[in-house]
Amino acid sequence: xxxxxxxxxxxxxxxxxxxxxxxxxxxxxxxxxxxxxxxxxxxxxxxxxxxxxxxxxxxxxxxxxxxxxxxxxxxxxxxxxxxxxxxxxxxxxxxxxxxxxxxxxxxxxxxxxxxxxxxxxxxxxxxxxxxxxxxxxxxxxxxxxxxxxxxxxxxxxxxxxxxxxxxxxxxxxxxxxxxxxxxxxxxxxxxxxxxxxxxxxxxxxxxxxxxxxxxxxxxxxxxxxxxxxxxxxxxxxxxxxxxxxxxxxxxxxxxxxxxxxxxxxxxxxxxxxxxxxxxxxxxxxxxxxxxxxxxxxxxxxxxxxxxxxxxxxxxxxxxxxxxxxxxxxxxxxxxxxxxxxxxxxxxxxxxxxxxxxxxxxxxxxxxxxxxxxxxxxxxxxxxxxxxxxxxxxxxxxxxx
Amino acid sequence: xxxxxxxxxxxxxxxxxxxxxxxxxxxxxxxxxxxxxxxxxxxxxxxxxxxxxxxxxxxxxxxxxxxxxxxxxxxxxxxxxxxxxxxxxxxxxxxxxxxxxxxxxxxxxxxxxxxxxxxxxxxxxxxxxxxxxxxxxxxxxxxxxxxxxxxxxxxxxxxxxxxxxxxxxxxxxxxxxxxxxxxxxxxxxxxxxxxxxxxxxxxxxxxxxxxxxxxxxxxxxxxxxxxxxxxxxxxxxxxxxxxxxxxxxxxxxxxxxxxxxxxxxxxxxxxxxxxxxxxxxxxxxxxxxxxxxxxxxxxxxxxxxxxxxxxxxxxxxxxxxxxxxxxxxxxxxxxxxxxxxxxxxxxxxxxxxxxxxxxxxxxxxxxxxxxxxxxxxxxxxxxxxxxxxxxxxxxxxxxx
Numbered sequence: 001x002x003x004x005x006x007x008x009x010x011x012x013x014x015x016x017x018x019x020x021x022x023x024x025x026x027x028x029x030x031x032x033x034x035x036x037x038x039x040x041x042x043x044x045x046x047x048x049x050x051x052x053x054x055x056x057x058x059x060x061x062x063x064x065x066x067x068x069x070x071x072x073x074x075x076x077x078x079x080x081x082x083x084x085x086x087x088x089x090x091x092x093x094x095x096x097x098x099x100x101x102x103x104x105x106x107x108x109x110x111x112x113x114x115x116x117x118x119x120x121x122x123x124x125x126x127x128x129x130x131x132x133x134x135x136x137x138x139x140x141x142x143x144x145x146x147x148x149x150x151x152x153x154x155x156x157x158x159x160x161x162x163x164x165x166x167x168x169x170x171x172x173x174x175x176x177x178x179x180x181x182x183x184x185x186x187x188x189x190x191x192x193x194x195x196x197x198x199x200x201x202x203x204x205x206x207x208x209x210x211x212x213x214x215x216x217x218x219x220x221x222x223x224x225x226x227x228x229x230x231x232x233x234x235x236x237x238x239x240x241x242x243x244x245x246x247x248x249x250x251x252x253x254x255x256x257x258x259x260x261x262x263x264x265x266x267x268x269x270x271x272x273x274x275x276x277x278x279x280x281x282x283x284x285x286x287x288x289x290x291x292x293x294x295x296x297x298x299x300x301x302x303x304x305x306x307x308x309x310x311x312x313x314x315x316x317x318x319x320x321x322x323x324x325x326x327x328x329x330x331x332x333x334x335x336x337x338x339x340x341x342x343x344x345x346x347x348x349x350x351x352x353x354x355x356x357x358x359x360x361x362x363x364x365x366x367x368x369x370x371x372x373x374x375x376x377x378x379x380x381x382x383x384x385x386x387x388x389x390x391x392x393x394x395x396x397x398x399x400x
Numbered sequence: 401x402x403x404x405x406x407x408x409x410x411x412x413x414x415x416x417x418x419x420x421x422x423x424x425x426x427x428x429x430x431x432x433x434x435x436x437x438x439x440x441x442x443x444x445x446x447x448x449x450x451x452x453x454x455x456x457x458x459x460x461x462x463x464x465x466x467x468x469x470x471x472x473x474x475x476x477x478x479x480x481x482x483x484x485x486x487x488x489x490x491x492x493x494x495x496x497x498x499x500x501x502x503x504x505x506x507x508x509x510x511x512x513x514x515x516x517x518x519x520x521x522x523x524x525x526x527x528x529x530x531x532x533x534x535x536x537x538x539x540x541x542x543x544x545x546x547x548x549x550x551x552x553x554x555x556x557x558x559x560x561x562x563x564x565x566x567x568x569x570x571x572x573x574x575x576x577x578x579x580x581x582x583x584x585x586x587x588x589x590x591x592x593x594x595x596x597x598x599x600x601x602x603x604x605x606x607x608x609x610x611x612x613x614x615x616x617x618x619x620x621x622x623x624x625x626x627x628x629x630x631x632x633x634x635x636x637x638x639x640x641x642x643x644x645x646x647x648x649x650x651x652x653x654x655x656x657x658x659x660x661x662x663x664x665x666x667x668x669x670x671x672x673x674x675x676x677x678x679x680x681x682x683x684x685x686x687x688x689x690x691x692x693x694x695x696x697x698x699x700x701x702x703x704x705x706x707x708x709x710x711x712x713x714x715x716x717x718x719x720x721x722x723x724x725x726x727x728x729x730x731x732x733x734x735x736x737x738x739x740x741x742x743x744x745x746x747x748x749x750x751x752x753x754x755x756x757x758x759x760x761x762x763x764x765x766x767x768x769x770x771x772x773x774x775x776x777x778x779x780x781x782x783x784x785x786x787x788x789x790x791x792x793x794x795x796x797x798x799x800x
Contacts, residue, residue: 006467007520035472035475039472039474039475041469041512044469047468047469047470067444070441070442070450071435071442072439072440072441073538073553098541103436105473105505119409119433120409125404131407131444136473136536138473140498142499153474
């Protein structure tokens with residue numbers, strides 16, 4: 001892409017009502033546009049980041065045998081009544097359709113996936129069945145804040161698995177933890193993201209959250225210095241011990257919940273009558289797990305953790321462009337570099353005329369490519385272009 | 401993929417309340433699941449079809465310089481009041497949020513894209529600006545029917561272009577027609593899809609629809625035998641002439657509207673004050689075009705046009721799997737063929753045991769791969785596997 005005709009609009013000022021570092025950076029960088037509180041549009045460069053996040057998640061879930069589906073935004077009241085959540089989920093957006101039927105905007109999809117799988121008449125031979133989607137979710141929050149960290153409309157990956165026994169669920173649950181660690185590593189926040197024991201609700205001892213340590217997080221966790229896992233403040237025991245290794249060397253941290261995994265057991269299969277036929281011909285309630293990652297929240301979390309006020313270095317696999325080429329003289333030489341690199345990588349060339357070098361550098365800081373190239377009279381006099389690893393600041397001159 | 405652990409569930413019977421050929425076929429084939437009237441989930445094999453359709457559209461729009469964005473499902477009342485559509489669009493889903501603000505579920509996105517582009521401060525040098533998305537759309541219809549042809553929630557590609565003059569819009573409009581023809585050719589319905597003059601509203605003489613000729617269509621068009629374009633019955637003139645070539649050799653046809661393009665001029669830029677700075681420094685209202693393709697409707701239309709009752713041959717680029725391999729004996733040889741083909745194409749292997757050959761053929765008819773491979777004792781005795789071009793029924797024996 002060439003910036004002379006690529007629709008990125010950077011801003012010097014953060015809009016007045018911006019509520020967080022991530023929203024401020026992403027709006028100034030032309031990644032997102034705020035439509036209303038908690039509702040954002042993804043502009044071309046922002047959608048590139050979202051797609052990069054989604055593709056990493058898809059690849060890793062495909063690797064552990066998951067299949068992608070797409071469920072609707074709308075669902076009928078009766079599905080939510082079956083699980084007692086129509087009246088009890090206070091963030092459920094509700095409306096009445098032209099045919100006087102009450103409709104929900106789905107904040108999660110257990111009430112949709114379970115009847116789908118019921119229609120499949122699954123037998124034990126086909127297990128585990130693991131279906132996921134990447135879809136918008138809706139929460140009718142009274143107040144929202146923190147940019148992409150908490151929205152009324154946001155993008156989630158939600159995976160649901162189906163098993164005949166709790167042992168099989170436990171096995172997949174462990175596989176999912178390994179998979180999630182790979183995902184957060186590739187997303188560039190693995191070193192700041194810890195597995196955290198959290199409430200298991202009324203039917204499991206624990207669920208697990210993936211918490212990214214950040215001062216801007218809404219959650220409080222206690223990080224175990226011994227095993228590097230954590231426990232959510234909500235369930236910390238009186239004796240303040242790590243539930244995993246029993247160490248009491250715990251440090252309080254603020255954090256952002258970027259993922260969670262939950263053993264649902266038969267909480268949702270039972271009300272819908274979703275049964276599995278076992279090897280010996282019995283029918284048992286399907287045993288379920290669910291596994292979420294906040295796709296748009298991850299985008300916000302990466303910015304919270306990695307951006308400085310006017311600058312980000314996106315992780316290698318997340319960057320909207322791997323290379324930003326800044327042309328500081330005539331564009332011909334810079335275009336030659338662009339044409340060569342563009343064959344095998346995503347590249348943006350700042351070929352804009354009538355724009356100062358300072359403005360080009362400032363915009364490159366917002367675009368956040370991990371590799372920056374400068375083509376200038378000075379670099380050409382030194383023998384070519386200057387290639388800078390933005391994170392380490394190492395630079396070298398490369399021949400054109 | 402191997403059918404022994406791929407979650408396709410075919411059905412022999414069509415559910416009772418199924419309202420159309422496309423819904424009947426797609427539900428029996430395990431492509432979609434009906435959640436409520438006009439609201440469907442896409443199951444793994446169905447989502448593959450949707451993604452294939454989307455990718456063709458993306459490639460062709462990228463080729464004419466369009467950039468992808470993603471706008472929200474939700475929008476605030478005030479945006480719709482600005483264009484007088486809050487009270488006048490009768491299919492607008494409306495609800496009230498927890499903060500007592502009224503919210504719409506977007507049936508189209510002019511009210512969202514125009515303020516976004518206003519924030520970009522576009523100058524004539526950056527034109528044409530062409531932004532599109534693929535997103536769910538919502539229509540609060542009293543009654544819905546026809547499966548994926550008319551839904552309450554459905555997938556659309558919507559493109560919006562911005563220009564300084566009507567001449568520039570006219571130029572892009574012609575480019576879009578060429579692009580749309582390529583898209584519908586690649587979607588496999590180009591030979592049945594005709595450019596159709598339709599109402600231009602109060603501010604343009606005509607808009608143009610892309611109508612796929614089908615008995616199950618809701619629209620009526622008059623197809624000109626001379627120029628092969630058509631005119632929608634809604635605007636047919638009293639003298640019944642083709643608006644393009646003036647021929648009166650017109651044939652009445654039923655058809656499905658799969659796309660439409662519209663010169664909006666300044667209808668939406670004016671209420672939001674979206675101006676373009678021209679070469680001589682003047683500010684003029686942005687001149688806009690909009691261009692839709694019904695992504696999920698196209699999936700339904702392909703089925704209406706190409707499927708027989710129990711069978712489809714998907715177009716080459718749309719098929720969820722290019723090859724279906726039917727294993728009729730021991731699976732070893734079939735797996736060898738699968739492993740080889742799977743390196744370069746999408747393949748599904750029916751390796752299920754305890755299932756009759758008849759059931760395997762019936763399921764292959766629903767999966768609809770354009771190329772079918774049979775590995776049986778008979779084929780092996782003949783020297784390898786039987787490769788069948790399903791459309792022409794040509795078959796040949798290939799060595800394994």
